[in-house]
Amino acid sequence: MQTPITNKLITKAVIPAAGKGTRLLPLTKAVPKELIPLGTKPVLEHIVEEVIQAGITQILFVISEQKTAIRTHFGDGFNGVRFDYEFQRVQKGLADAIFCAKDFVSADPFAVVLGDSTIETDRDILPFRRVLDTYENTDASGVIVVQKTPRDEVARYGIVKPKSDVAPSFQIDGLVEKPMPDEAPSEYAIAGRYAFDANIFEYIKRTAPGANGELQITDSIGLMLADGAEVWCVALEDNEIRRDIGTFESYFEALIAEINRISRSDA
Ligand code: G1P
Numbered sequence: 510m511q512t513p514i515t516n517k518l519i520t521k522a523v524i525p526a527a528g529k530g531t532r533l534l535p536l537t538k539a540v541p542k543e544l545i546p547l548g549t550k551p552v553l554e555h556i557v558e559e560v561i562q563a564g565i566t567q568i569l570f571v572i573s574e575q576k577t578a579i580r581t582h583f584g585d586g587f588n589g590v591r592f593d594y595e596f597q598r599v600q601k602g603l604a605d606a607i608f609c610a611k612d613f614v615s616a617d618p619f620a621v622v623l624g625d626s627t628i629e630t631d632r633d634i635l636p637f638r639r640v641l642d643t644y645e646n647t648d649a650s651g652v653i654v655v656q657k658t659p660r661d662e663v664a665r666y667g668i669v670k671p672k673s674d675v676a677p678s679f680q681i682d683g684l685v686e687k688p689m690p691d692e693a694p695s696e697y698a699i700a701g702r703y704a705f706d707a708n709i710f711e712y713i714k715r716t717a718p719g720a721n722g723e724l725q726i727t728d729s730i731g732l733m734l735a736d737g738a739e740v741w742c743v744a745l746e747d748n749e750i751r752r753d754i755g756t757f758e759s760y761f762e763a764l765i766a767e768i769n770r771i772s773r774s775d776a
Pocket of ligand 1: 603623626665666667668686698699700701702725726727755
């Protein structure tokens with residue numbers, strides 16, 4: 510059973526950044542993939558700025574022992590925002606990385622922001638802020654950003670099953686990590702921004718290894734749903750684009766988009 514939630518104001522964010530970055534070798538041999546440049550600053554600095562802009566005041570970076578350059582770069586904090594660090598010693602999957610934040614989170618609600626993807630938007634209210642608003646203004650125990658994705662690419666992502674029509678925000682009644690195209694319950698892919706009750710840790714504890722043999726947060730959210738909790742999604746609008754730096758192809762696309770943005774703003 511879930512512990513009743515009284516505090517729904519989110520001020521804490523967890524940024525998992527412990528992954529090995531093997532798809533970007535040799536670039537990531539000594540440099541964490543989150544610190545590779547996206548224009549004038551590292552990818553992760555763009556993400557930290559997004560998180561701070563949305564109103565978060567405490568950030569925990571989950572890093573590995575090989576990635577302490579992240580701590581060297583960011584230090585203890587910035588403009589009144591506190592930065593903490595926790596090590597994930599063995600990379601057992603995203604759910605396990607989030608579990609490393611248990612002490613930092615305590616009983617508070619919190620956000621999770623993946624350290625390898627940015628979201629481009631021209632809206633006044635950032636998609637990540639819309640996640641926090643949806644969490645705070647509904648009975649959701651979990652909220653996820655999703656983006657519409659071509660069906661032949663669904664196997665790269667977690668895919669949600671909408672409970673009703675897709676709207677700017679909507680409830681789901683299922684989700685699956687990296688489904689085959691003909692098994693995907695929709696074309697809405699999880700896009701790296703989440704909000705959770707601290708109850709999620711109980712579901713992570715009960716999560717068995719899933720896709721790729723890893724502990725998947727998608728499966729923990731599935732357990733939460735099965736227990737009767739509400740899980741909501743915030744859909745990216747047409748002009749909002751998630752860019753990840755997980756592969757050279759996607760990194761180059763993100764880099765070109767950022768260089769074009771810089772040239773436009775210099776013009
Ligand atoms: C992770 C999540 C997946 C999500 C993706 C993009 O997968 O497990 O549900 O769709 O990030 O945000 P990964 O890219 O680590 O394989």
